[in-house]
Amino acid sequence: MSFINYSSREINCKIVYYGPGLCGKTTNLQYIYANTNQQAKGKMISLATETERTLFFDFLPLSLGEIRGFKTRFHLYTVPGQVFYDASRKLILKGVDGVVFVADSQIERTEANVESVENLRTNLGEQGYDLDKIPYVIQYNKRDLPNAAPLEELQNLLNPKGVPHFEAVAPKGEGVYETLKAIAKLILTELKKGT
């Protein structure tokens, strides 16, 4: 849940990047980190294994500016994608305000994508959240690869509800900011509705 601080006039929200192993969650954060000006970002933390696979989470605090005198701050987290790190994933979803699902567009990863979305739904459910009700967007990453599945096929498979979706090439930054903006907007709109 977001944290509204009247004292410091800040609103803090938590965005989690979810998806199968090696789909590019950390790459999204790295691109945002590298391309955001110094004042707007905090330190990026990566708790990774020696082979640079995320072990627990990556964390990046971002300030987006002010709305009606309130500073908006977003805390971006990634989860470890590998199947056997499920315990870590559950912990990171605690108090989430919005989720970005990063899908790996490669045909070979179809099953991993489907499995990961199901895992997301289950883990959110355990925390009392419903994936159909919280701010949620999908990013189809690795669109530049020759073995990328057609968009329509991915949409049918992963996005039956038609949530906002974006095509991306995360290392080049294509689609990265678009995705972030979309989820941030959805979260703020949700806040506007009140809880």
Place this chain on the structure above:
Amino acid sequence: MQPQMVMYDEEFQQISGVCERLAREANAKIVFLVDKNGQLIASVGATENLDTTSLASLTAGNIAATGGLAKLIGEKEFSILFHEGEKDNLHISIIGGRVILVVIFDSRSSLGLVRLRVKKASDELNKIFDGLMKKVAVPGAGSPFAEITDDDIDNLFSE
């Protein structure tokens, strides 16, 4: 699901007051409070050269991970964690099951003293948070964002 965390100026002053006194009485270098989602609530002491945002996030991650460990052995949670370093030590405790109190101290203090003072401060903080939660639960307390428009949101993203 955890309830929405809201902080008002009045409670913030009270909380900071308790933290400041704790830092003084426990001879601690830094005292800070974090919510379980990793958001920093308050910090006092020598925080100038400290990345408190990262500390808050990692502390919450730490509590979440040890909470997972606790469940595996049949405990509800571990309410106190202690990390001993060469110079500085970290004392982490959970208050009222919802916020995390962190005390950083060195050889000018001791674990015993910190534990003692933390216990007293925890009771006080717990009362403040109880009051805060009641205040938030009152209907009509409302979100300050109820009034914002779609344009306000769009303006945030205009380059």
